[in-house]
Amino acid sequence: MDAGLLAQFVANGLMLGMMYALVAVGFTLFFGVLDVIKFSHGDVLTVGTFAGFSTFLGLKAIGVANPWVQVAAVMLIACGAMAILGALIARYLVMPLKGAPALNVLLITLMLGTVLRESVRLFFPDGANPKPFPKLLPTDALALGSFTLRLDSAILFVAGLAVIVAIHLLINRTKLGLAIRAVAQDEETAKIMGINFTLIVLATFALGSAVAAFAGVMNGLYYNEINFGMGLLLGVIGFSAAIIGGLGNIYGAILGGFLFAALQTVGAVALPFASAYKDVFAFAVVIVLMTIWPTGLIAEKTSERV
């Protein structure tokens, strides 16, 4: 295998990993503050992407043609709307069940996910069909031998990286981040210290959902196609990534996302049997990893098993 080809595989895997990581971060944030698994996360991503798509259609209708303005507006509205949706889900579905067994939250969000997904299918005009997502980023390509780097992919990757760095700074350098960490570590003590618990939980859910919407729009811009079921598999993979990384640890989730993408790429490329088994391979390795490190690669200091 020549270097160009290897670079191509790495580039593909990195893009995929970035999307998985962004979804996984949401799962891990929610688990961190409330010890819950929110299974509607993938479908929030879908709704966010469709919100972004609707924004684009709206802008086109009123005659805004500058692609940069369009990208900015699509991202802003998708992330903003999902932040609100995420906070609403937390306030009215997850928090009322705080004292109940964790299984209840898992089930209720699983059902909410189905409601969101089917709503997109039924109520978005012609929602059952895949929609061509517009190419809003420059599509220039740089070809180095057998390696083709597209400018739009590079921009998306850098933007994803920026989001991860921003989350890192937010968690570690701001008062809000400190409060999130405090709540994650010990809810009671955090409350005693005067932290507004409800507000922090809502903020965390808003943050996680906005990041999911970002990942969704990124997915749309990268593949130029969206459909109502796109969040389903992304949700499952994001969740697995969060688990192998160590649920509750943001860096673990990011690591898990990239690891899963790497496994899929290896599964499709390096294994002698048909690429149809790449998901089987990736999930099988995840199972093995989980038996070896039940609490994930980077475990929380006080770990809880799932």
Place this chain on the structure above:
Amino acid sequence: MNLIRTTLAALAAAAVMTGVAPGAAEAAKQKVKVVFIGPLTGGVSVNGLGGRNSADLAVKLRNADPKAKYEYEMVVLDDECKPNIGVQVATKAASDKAIIVGVTHYCSVVAISTVDTYNKFELPVVVWGAVLPEITYGHTYKEINRINGTMIDQNAVNAKFSVGQGFKKFAVIHDTTDYGKGHNKYFSENLVKNGGQILGTFGVTADQQDFNAELTKIKSLNAEALYFGGLTPIGVRVRSQMDKLGIKAHFIGTSGIMSDAFIEGLGPLAEGALAFREGAPVDKLPGGKFFTEKYTAAKYGEAPEAYGPFAFAAMTLVLDTIEKVGPDRKKVRDELRKTKDRDSIVGPITFDDHGQNTVAAITKYVVQDKKWVVWEDSEYASGKRKLAN
């Protein structure tokens, strides 16, 4: 009997026209239910909706015909192109004794999984779009007939034609359902027979989003053409991701990508894509103009798509059969199987002993200026344009 009905109908009509209250309720025709099943939601729903509209058109035309003995009601069910849903709706239709006959399925995976259901509940059906050979040849059920051809013939023509165009080294991407696997099998066999070569075969799941890993590998194989055995949604994804990776291989598909949705989803990228479908193109048949005119006049929201004419012909055929033998499942089943040289808008229909319509002609299509154009009429065939490679 017929005469009395006609007379009564005429009297009723006269009564209405002269302003007399129509008291001739006994003139109402007996209602007969038929079922249409296809994918009305999901990725291939464009084809399902086109088929539904076409079948609906056949029923409407029949109901408008004063000579028809019965009044038909078409029950429409959605199989979502999923085998489990398909079996559910097939059971629902077949267990409703008021339903006499069905025009069923676009997706091969669904059609093959429902044959046992139709046989068990003795509901005669005519398949209108699925191309897997086993749907008719995999069993000896008398209930199952098919109006469109199988994938064997189209792949034989495809392989021979492609090699003739200078594409010898192929990479193959197919979905791992029976449908995609069948296409892969028949195409690969025929390609080798014609002196071509398969450099690599990649099975992908039917809802896969990312094909970069497979395509990067294909790029390294330096294939001259990529054969895609699958349906429109992933066909669109594969083609657009090929472009992003700068793969120059020519895109050659099956009847599964022959839809306007393929062209809409890809825009200019669709140009030059090849596909193959059994039967002559509708606008070249004597009845084709009739169909297109009526379809346009009915103002449906969706285009009939590639298999709409087959759905129309299938529905017309089953209604003819009911007219002839009456609304009785067993009689309809036996009569359908006897269909021979019956004129239809897709050409003469003859069912063999497996209920398979013996259509020999395969038509080659190429995308030219955002339209599926018959190869022989295209600027590619005349040499004005060249298939890029």
